[in-house]
Amino acid sequence: MSFDLHTHSTVSDGTESPAHVVSEAARAGLAGLALTDHDSTAGWDEARAAAESHGLRFIPGSEITSKSQGTSVHMLSYLHDPKDVGMVELNATARGGRVERAKRICERLAEDFPITWDSVLEHVGEDATIGRPHLADALVAVGAVPDRGTAFHRYLHKGSKYYVGQDSPHPVEVISTVRAAGGVPVIAHAMAATRGGTLSMTELEELVEAGMCGVEVHHRDNTAEGRQLLLDLAARHDLIVTGSSDYHGLSGKPNRLGENCTDRQQLQRILELGTGARAYNGTR
Known part of the structure; x- marks a missing residue:
C-alpha cells in the first residue's frame, strides 16, 4: 500500500486541479496521497472529496519555504490546523x-x-x-x-540575471509554528544539490532539535549519497522517513505520481502525531 506525500495542484504551481491530482493518483494505483500546495490549504476540501469518491486516503498538507543562511529550505507540513493563527499569518506573509x-x-x-x-x-x-x-x-x-x-x-534559475530571491523565515520558526498548530514538519528534498545549496549535517541536527519530525528521503532530486546521509540521520533520531514524487501535473514537471512512495508504517506515525486537522485525520 503506497502513499505519495508531496503533490501540487493549481492552488499553487501545479497544472491540475486538486480533484484531478487525486484522480491521477487513483489511476496510478496509489492507496493515498498528500496535497502539499505552497503556502495554502485552499485545495484540501476538494481533494478530500475526490479521495473519498476514489476510496483513497487523503492527508492534508502544505509546503512552506524557509531560508537558513541563504540556503532555501522547503518544509512539508502535514495535518496542521488550517485556522491556526500562526499558520495563517505564516502563509499570508509567504x-x-x-x-x-x-x-x-x-x-x-x-x-x-x-x-x-x-x-x-x-x-x-x-x-x-x-x-x-x-x-x-x-x-x-x-x-x-x-x-x-x-x-x-x-x-x-538561481544565478540568472532575471532571478530575484525571496525573503523567508528561518526553518526553526517554521517548525515551531507547524508544531504549535498540531502539524508534522518533514523537510523536503534536503539533499537536492541540483536545486542549489543544501544544509550541513550540523544544521539538520539543529532542525531535529527544534522539533522536525521527519525527512523526505526518497525524492528524485536527492543524490544517492544524500539519501544515505538522511537515512543515517533518521536512524540516529528515530525520524519519520518519507518518499514522494513532488508531482506538479503531467504538463508541469517530469515527476510522476508514485515514482517514490511512503509506506503505511511511516504514514501511520504521521497520522498519530498530527493533531491539528482532526476533521481530515480519518479520511480514507
Missing part, C-alpha cells in the same frame, strides 16, 4: 512575498521578452499561490521557450 518577488522577476524579464504582469496572471488560478512556474508559463505562451523546464534552465 504569499505576499511571492507576489512581490514574481513582480520583480517579471519586470526584469519584460526588458527582453514580450510579457507583462497581466500576462503572467493569466496562468495563475483563482486564489492560487503564485510562483516562478507561472512566469515560466508566460514565457512559453509568447514562444520564448517550449516548456517550463526550459524556462527554468535558461532564465529562472
